[in-house]
Amino acid sequence: MSIGKRIKEIRANLHLTSNELAEKLNIPVRTIGSYEREEAQPSPKFLNALIENYYININWLLTGKGNMFISNRTEADINYIAQLQDRLNLSDEEISGLIDILDSDASREMVLKFIEIKKGNKEALESLIYNLQGIKAIYS
Numbered sequence: 001m002s003i004g005k006r007i008k009e010i011r012a013n014l015h016l017t018s019n020e021l022a023e024k025l026n027i028p029v030r031t032i033g034s035y036e037r038e039e040a041q042p043s044p045k046f047l048n049a050l051i052e053n054y055y056i057n058i059n060w061l062l063t064g065k066g067n068m069f070i071s072n073r074t075e076a077d078i079n080y081i082a083q084l085q086d087r088l089n090l091s092d093e094e095i096s097g098l099i100d101i102l103d104s105d106a107s108r109e110m111v112l113k114f115i116e117i118k119k120g121n122k123e124a125l126e127s128l129i130y131n132l133q134g135i136k137a138i139y140s
Helices: 003-014 018-025 029-036 044-054 058-063 075-088 092-103 105-118 122-139
Strands: none
Touching: 003 018, 003 029, 003 044, 003 058, 003 075, 018 029, 018 044, 044 058, 075 092, 092 105, 105 122
C-alpha cells in the first residue's frame, strides 16, 4: 500500500473529511487530495504534523509495517479528544496540556474526584480539599 493510501486510511480511521484534516493541519484541502491520489509526495512538515496530531506510527506511515497508532490510545480515544478540542475550542497546546494532565496518575485522580464531587460525593470533596491544601503548601 502506498503512503497516499495510508494517509487516506488514517482519515477513514479517524472519521475525518479531507476538509477537516486540512483545517486541523492548516494546509490546503487540495494538498491532501494530491497526496492521497499520489500526485505529490507528502512534505516532511505535513508528515510531522500528522504524526504529532494523531499519534501516527511513523514506521507504519512510511512502510506500512507495525500499528497505525503509536500510543495505546484507541481510535475512539483520538476521536473523543478531537471532539473535546472542538467542543471546548481548545488550542493544540491546551489539548496537549490536558492530555498530559490526564496521563498523570495523580492529576487523573484529582479529575476523577471532581467528577465524584459533581455526582454529590462529599468524601471526594473533602479528599480533594486535602490534596489541594498539600499542593498549596508545596508551592507556597
